[in-house]
Amino acid sequence: MKALFYPGCAMQKNARPYLDSLQAIREDIGLELREVEDWNCCGATEYMSVYRVAAHALVGRNLALAQDQAGDTRVLAAGCSACYLNLAKTDARMGEDAHLKATVNEALAAGGLEYRPGSLEVRHLLDLVCHDIGYEAVKARVVKPLHGLKVAAYYGCQVVRPDYDGRWDDHEHPTAMDKLLAVLGAEPVDWALKTQCCGGHMSVIGPEVAYGLIRRLVHGAQQAGADLVVTLCPMCQLNLDAYQVEMNRHFHSDYRMPVLYFTQLMGLAFGKPAKALGIGKEFVSAAPALARIQAEAPKVAETKRKRRPKPGDALPMPGME
Amino acid sequence: MAATPGDNRLDHCIQCGTCGGSCPSGAEMDHTPRRLFALIRAGERDAVLASNAPWYCVSCYYCTVRCPQDIRITDLMYTLKSMAIEAGLFHDASLPDFSETFVDYVEKYGRSFELGLATRFNLRHHPIGLAGMAPLGLGMLKRGRMDLLPQRIDNLAQLTAILDKAKALESPS
Ligand code: SF4
Ligand code: SF4
Numbered sequence: 001m002k003a004l005f006y007p008g009c010a011m012q013k014n015a016r017p018y019l020d021s022l023q024a025i026r027e028d029i030g031l032e033l034r035e036v037e038d039w040n041c042c043g044a045t046e047y048m049s050v051y052r053v054a055a056h057a058l059v060g061r062n063l064a065l066a067q068d069q070a071g072d073t074r075v076l077a078a079g080c081s082a083c084y085l086n087l088a089k090t091d092a093r094m095g096e097d098a099h100l101k102a103t104v105n106e107a108l109a110a111g112g113l114e115y116r117p118g119s120l121e122v123r124h125l126l127d128l129v130c131h132d133i134g135y136e137a138v139k140a141r142v143v144k145p146l147h148g149l150k151v152a153a154y155y156g157c158q159v160v161r162p163d164y165d166g167r168w169d170d171h172e173h174p175t176a177m178d179k180l181l182a183v184l185g186a187e188p189v190d191w192a193l194k195t196q197c198c199g200g201h202m203s204v205i206g207p208e209v210a211y212g213l214i215r216r217l218v219h220g221a222q223q224a225g226a227d228l229v230v231t232l233c234p235m236c237q238l239n240l241d242a243y244q245v246e247m248n249r250h251f252h253s254d255y256r257m258p259v260l261y262f263t264q265l266m267g268l269a270f271g272k273p274a275k276a277l278g279i280g281k282e283f284v285s286a287a288p289a290l291a292r293i294q295a296e297a298p299k300v301a302e303t304k305r306k307r308r309p310k311p312g313d314a315l316p317m318p319g320m321e
Numbered sequence: 322m323a324a325t326p327g328d329n330r331l332d333h334c335i336q337c338g339t340c341g342g343s344c345p346s347g348a349e350m351d352h353t354p355r356r357l358f359a360l361i362r363a364g365e366r367d368a369v370l371a372s373n374a375p376w377y378c379v380s381c382y383y384c385t386v387r388c389p390q391d392i393r394i395t396d397l398m399y400t401l402k403s404m405a406i407e408a409g410l411f412h413d414a415s416l417p418d419f420s421e422t423f424v425d426y427v428e429k430y431g432r433s434f435e436l437g438l439a440t441r442f443n444l445r446h447h448p449i450g451l452a453g454m455a456p457l458g459l460g461m462l463k464r465g466r467m468d469l470l471p472q473r474i475d476n477l478a479q480l481t482a483i484l485d486k487a488k489a490l491e492s493p494s
Contacts, residue, residue, distance in 0.1 A: 047423070049402040051487070106486065199379065282464075
């Protein structure tokens with residue numbers, strides 16, 4: 001399928017592994033993405049906190065550019081939760097509020113642009129993969145099923161809420177990503193925190209609040225028996241991964257829960273080399289968890305130090321490992 | 322509050338408390354969303370605009386999907402933040418300052434800039450914390466996950482014209 005693509009600022013850099021893994025699997029699932037030319041920042045959760053109308057105009061420029069560059073598709077895809085929600089929100093609000101629509105378009109006119117709400121379909125990448133491309137098509141590309149890998153599917157907040165277009169089965173306990181991971185051969189664990197907050201911007205402006213939220217999630221995933229957490233958003237990845245290290249320092253704890261993007265796991269199951277998927281750039285290394293599924297690769301990471309037999313040890317028994 | 326684009330249902334609030342009970346930041350807020358809305362209706366403007374609640378809101382939208390009265394609570398939090406900045410009543414300047422620093426970068430380059438944002442914000446408000454956060458920054462650089470220079474969009478003039486116009490049209494609250 002064809003779609004316009006809004007990468008957003010984070011994917012350019014801190015979430016580069018997300019973008020790289022997406023590029024690596026794109027052809028396998030027949031996803032043709034065209035980047036919106038000269039897009040600007042969506043404003044995250046900050047622009048809206050300072051200016052209300054201008055925040056919609058900021059996003060409106062992206063929507064107008066995408067609309068004008070659309071050609072043979074009307075799908076506009078984003079990979080980041082905040083980008084996705086901002087695009088969807090401005091489209092929805094302009095559609096329901098004639099006054100806002102007129103005001104935003106008056107601002108856009110200063111740049112020679114106009115946006116007609118509803119002319120684009122704003123979608124998150126996970127939504128496209130699960131609901132348009134479909135589990136069957138994904139399954140058909142799996143050459144190296146992720147058997148034995150326990151994963152905690154983590155959706156965060158802004159993709160499944162408020163969900164203007166009703167694209168998800170549940171706002172608090174969605175299952176789309178769990179199903180996708182199962183199709184890849186992994187085992188999704190049952191856990192209650194899949195749509196709890198990663199801490200958002202609090203990791204910068206009020207770290208203690210964020211550390212509490214991060215600990216709760218990492219702890220919950222661990223309790224559920226997960227080897228790693230799978231995410232769909234650069235902000236969630238950053239908070240749960242990079243700030244997990246800071247959180248450990250803060251609480252004197254020693255959690256080591258790796259956090260990867262769903263596109264990285266798709267790539268592994270499609271048989272792509274880990275490096276091409278940006279694996280290895282995470283702060284909490286995913287190598288020990290992934291060693292479980294690299295069945296035929298030498299298990300370098302897993303070689304245990306040989307234990308000196310102690311007196312009283314029974315004879316080594318086959319099949320005890 | 323009528324100024325929130327597309328929303329003014331606050332008078333439908335039944336004070337059920339679902340929002341506060343759902344809020345991951347609730348424990349840290351001086352007023353839960355429910356209390357905040359009671360204060361608004363009581364006309365306690367200054368108490369509302371001095372509250373830390375909107376700044377501690379992480380935009381998780383739990384309250385919004387759970388509110389039995391379909392009040393767009395998260396969006397109201399954004400409105401309260403912009404009103405608080407205008408009124409200058411909030412006691413801890415660092416929280417609004419983060420948003421404003423972010424906005425600055427977006428307006429100057431058309432893109433956000435993590436390194437600049439984190440450094441400028443921490444330099445101003447947590448000079449000691451900055452040293453503590455240095456390993457994280459270095460880790461990001463080492464992993465090729467952070468730019469040293471901001472990126473700039475091509476047609477910045479167009480964006481500037483649009484934002485200037487939008488601000489001029491911003492309804493006075
Ligand atoms: S959940 Fe809705 S109705 Fe209940 S207190 Fe909060 S805003 Fe009011
Ligand atoms: S959106 Fe904000 S106010 Fe509502 S529950 Fe989440 S953090 Fe609390």
